[in-house]
Amino acid sequence: MSxxxxxxxxxxxxxxxxxxxxxxxxxWISNCNCREHxxxxxxxxxxxxxxxxxxxxxxxxxxxxxxxxxxxAILEEAREKRLVPRPFRNEKDMDRVDxxxxxxxxxxxxxxxxxxxxxxxxxxxxTDMDACIDCGVxxxxxxxxxxxxxxxxxxxxxxxxxxxxxxxxxAMKAITMVPR
Numbered sequence: 001m002s003x004x005x006x007x008x009x010x011x012x013x014x015x016x017x018x019x020x021x022x023x024x025x026x027x028w029i030s031n032c033n034c035r036e037h038x039x040x041x042x043x044x045x046x047x048x049x050x051x052x053x054x055x056x057x058x059x060x061x062x063x064x065x066x067x068x069x070x071x072x073a074i075l076e077e078a079r080e081k082r083l084v085p086r087p088f089r090n091e092k093d094m095d096r097v098d099x100x101x102x103x104x105x106x107x108x109x110x111x112x113x114x115x116x117x118x119x120x121x122x123x124x125x126x127t128d129m130d131a132c133i134d135c136g137v138x139x140x141x142x143x144x145x146x147x148x149x150x151x152x153x154x155x156x157x158x159x160x161x162x163x164x165x166x167x168x169x170x171a172m173k174a175i176t177m178v179p180r
Contacts, residue, residue, distance in 0.1 A: 006089060006094045006119055007117050007118055007119045008057070008088050008089055008091070009086045009087065009088050009089075009101065009110070009118040009119070010086065010087055010089075010118060010119035010120070010121060011084060011085070011086055011118060011119070011120060011121045011161040011162055011163050012085050012086075012087055012121045012122075012123075012162065012163070013085070013121065013123060013162065013163060013164035013167075013177055014075060014078055014079050014085055014164065014168075015164070016085070016121070016122075016123070017075060017078075017085035017087065017100050018072075018075055020087060020097055020100065021050070021068075021071055021072075021075065021100075024052040026052065026053075026065070027050065027051070027052065027065070027066040027067070027068065027070070027071050028050075028051040028052075028053075028054060028063055028064065028065055028066060028099075029047050029048070029049065029050060029051070029063070029064060029066040029070065029071075029074070030047065030049045030051065030058060030060035030061065030062055030063035030064070031046045031047050031049060031060035031061050031062050032046055032047070032048055032049045032060055032101070032102075033049070033058065033059055033060045034103075034108050035060075036060055036061060041104065041106050042106045043081050043082075043083065043104040043106045044077060044078075044081045044083055044102065044104065045077070047062065048074055048077070048078070048083070048101075048102045049099065049101060049102075050066075050071060050074060050099050050100045050101075050102070051063070051098060051099035052097070052098055052099055053098055053099075056088070056090075056098040056099050057088065057090075057091055057098065058088070058098070058099055058101075074102065078102045079168060081104070082104070082141050082165050082168075082169070083102040083103060083104050084102070084103045084104065084143065084161075084163040084165065085100050085101075085102060085103075085163070086100065086101040086102075086103050086110065086118060087099070087100045087101075088100070088101060105143055118161070120160070120161045120162055120180065121161060121162030121163065121180070122162065122179060122180055123162040123164065123177040123178060123179060123180060124157060124160050124162050124177070124178060124179075124180045125146075125155065125157070125160050125162070125164075125166055125167070125175055125176075125177060125178075126175070126176050126177070126178045127153070127155055127166075127174055127175050128174045128175075128176075129153075129174075131172050131173070131174035132153055132170075132172060132174045133172055133174075134148070134151060134152050134153050135171070135172075136148045136153065137169045137170065137171065138153065138165075138166035138169050138170050138175060139153060140169070141165045141166060141168075141169045142165065142166055143161075143163070143165075144159045144160050144161045144163065145157070145158070145159025145160055146160075146166060162177065162180065164177050
């Protein structure tokens with residue numbers, strides 16, 4: 001697929017986000033634009049907009065240089081708060097990732113249907129239904145097609161964006177991420 005067909009954002013797992021972080025040496029953090037415009041998020045703090053270059057499309061306030069340790073702390077908070085990593089591309093070079101948004105269904109314009117579309121990640125969930133106990137925890141954290149129907153897990157894999165939140169949520173370790 002030509003990169004001209006890509007959306008500005010795409011979804012990835014937190015492990016993939018860390019891999020993207022590790023490809024860079026300099027970091028900037030600013031306030032999340034969604035959180036600034038919609039008010040405080042009930043899920044996480046405001047300063048979670050990660051950027052790899054001094055100038056990007058991100059337009060949140062209070063931009064400052066950050067250490068790798070601070071960035072790793074944001075990644076850990078994203079795991080704890082179940083935020084979806086949404087890297088964003090450079091407007092002129094769609095092969096270049098300029099930063100990562102950490103999104104949720106509380107304040108993010110994407111999840112609230114106020115912003116444009118987002119590309120699916122390169123991974124997709126795979127649930128071992130024999131190991132699954134239908135507890136519903138994965139469906140509680142899923143923004144992309146898992147739900148409980150008559151006390152049984154139903155996953156619509158066509159809707160999976162590959163964020164991997166379900167993997168961390170599953171106590172039975174019944175879910176893995178596999179190439180799409």
